[in-house]
Amino acid sequence: MTTVERPTVAPGRLFIGGQWRDAVSERRTEIIDPATGRTITTVAAAGSSDVDTAVAAARAAFDSGPWPGLAPRERARVLLRVAELIRERADELVALESLDVGKPVALCRPVDVLTAADQYEYYAALAQSMDGATRQPGFPAHAYTRREPVGVVAAITPFNFPLILSSSKIAPALAAGNTVVHKPSDETPLSALAMAAIFAEAGLPAGAVNVITGTGSDTGEPLLRHPGVDKIAFTGSTATGRRIAATAGERLTPVTLELGGNAAHIVFDDAAIETAIAGVIKGFVFNTGQFCMAGPRLLVAAPVYETVLEALAGAVPGVPVGDPFDPGTVVGPLAGPRQLAKVEQYVAKAAGARVVAGGRRIDRDGYFHEPTVLADLPASSLVIAEEIFGPVLTVQRFDTENEAVALANSTPYGLAAGLQTRDVARAHRIAARLHAGIVWVNDWAMLDPAIPFGGVKDSGFGREYGPEALDAYTRTKSVVISLQ
Structure with a gap:
């Protein structure tokens, strides 16, 4: 380039x-x-x-x-x-x-x-x-x-x-x-x-x-x-x-x-895990998480829960963070000190969570924070319920389709949602039930001027x-x- x-x-x-x-x-x-x-x-x-x-x-x-x-x-x-x-x-x-x-x-x-x-x-x-x-x-x-x-x-x-x-x-x-x-x-x-x-x-x-x-x-x-x-x-x-x-x-x-948004990204047990992990990471680190249609809430089917966490633990630390003018950088700084402080405050509220990756501010000039993955938080946690607007991903487990949909729809927001599955019937079935203005299947942030987007609820x-x-x-x- x-x-x-x-x-x-x-x-x-x-x-x-x-x-x-x-x-x-x-x-x-x-x-x-x-x-x-x-x-x-x-x-x-x-x-x-x-x-x-x-x-x-x-x-x-x-x-x-x-x-x-x-x-x-x-x-x-x-x-x-x-x-x-x-x-x-x-x-x-x-x-x-x-x-x-x-x-x-x-x-x-x-x-x-x-x-x-x-x-x-x-x-x-x-x-x-x-x-x-x-x-x-x-x-x-x-x-x-x-x-x-x-x-x-x-x-x-x-x-x-x-x-x-x-x-x-x-x-x-x-x-x-x-x-x-x-x-x-x-x-x-x-x-x-x-x-x-x-x-x-x-x-x-x-x-x-x-x-x-x-x-x-x-x-x-x-x-x-x-x-x-x-x-x-x-x-x-x-x-x-x-x-x-x-x-x-x-x-x-x-x-x-x-x-605002606080989108859920659902990974079902029939998903192609490698494809799913790429979409999940893209969904929460894109634009350093400062994206109203980001996917900061990951919902994972119980049979593949630990597999997905292990894959995230291996992949997320390797995402290149640094100078935005370096052609190899994927994640740059947050937009300012106020946004960085907000991310740090939310990560601090996640005491007791399993830190799968990241969790800290990066010690360098500017406003950098590690891409962070937090698992095993209670469903009532504010870190899950509220929009963080930074590179932070929370991970929750589910057992059934109905539970996944209920968790996905449990916040006041309704801008975007996504799911990972190889079952076409399931993709249509779940997309119809999600409270969101746009739903992506097997990827994230697929946008084009011809495809409308916008929100429901808050x-x-x-x-x-x-x-x-x-x-x-x-x-x-x-x-x-x-x-x-």
Whole structure:
């Protein structure tokens, strides 16, 4: 693969109405490299007046700008150019995302950067196929439906997958003819600012996408409450999602929420153990476990329980942990000191567990923790029940299919689930019973822009990816013309 070097990053500014500008307050925020703990650069810290300006720019671009009125094929051409530029600048985006989040470069290119390009290509295609339908009423009339954009979209994204989770909102929003104000995580905003430059070069009209960096309280809250916002799209924690839903409810602003998860990964006794172990490890160490669709709860059939633990004990310590810019690294640092402290606290709560692998912070610069496997915890343990968001796997034993399903469905979350079996009938039978928006069989994290995902229960509502995502960014209008 191409060698990717740590880049030098210029100070970041806000991107509003097609122009780069400083925050009105001139305040700035330090951005930290999680692999070293050192400052990368600073970015502008937007306040409420900057939010007002960004929303006004998006509103003007929607109400009187060219983007919503462009023919779908013209919007598609711009989105395809965005995808082309992402591919052309893949090295730059890989370096920024790896530096900002601590993602290993070997995974960042195919998973983060090229997936973002795929998203814009996919929604460029769908933009040209969006249409209404004629209906046959019971009276003399010609009736049809129109799918229209909702207006100004507030897209608020988290620290763990900055590029993918912003593209999963911005691409369908733009495809449908909306304009966007994007607030990335205040911890990992660098790829969002790089994408603002790509949008401009691709020919997106001024104000169609605006990027404002800042904290949740100073930037996110004013954006959520802004009367000029017509739709909110959020990915983040369940606690924050509840507050956003309540805020949106005050103005009846439509909202989609992709929230936390605590997925179960079930290994049945007929599974191919080698395949299962590879999927299990991928499910809990991918992105250093900072993945809402991670599989941190392993449920293993009693006949193969000790076999699986033995295999994990042999394989997990060999997973390469280290500098994300080393091409051989599979697991990088956690995104910051707060996330590392949270993981350490949960591991400390697992006193009495059988430590199959790991269990400790790694003594080096940055925020590294060993991939950790904990077995024989009581079912009531908070380490099992709550979302850790780090490279920690708990292992529980089950005896029957019904017990496995009950354990899998026992948490308030319902974002993802998975199972390992060679029995096709069992795969369909169990998948239908799991409370999750996506279920994987014999692998983990198989994602594609054409496959929708989203949560049930405390994991939120609404779907990203697939044609289903466009439902969140369009309104259906009926037109009925009398024929009398």
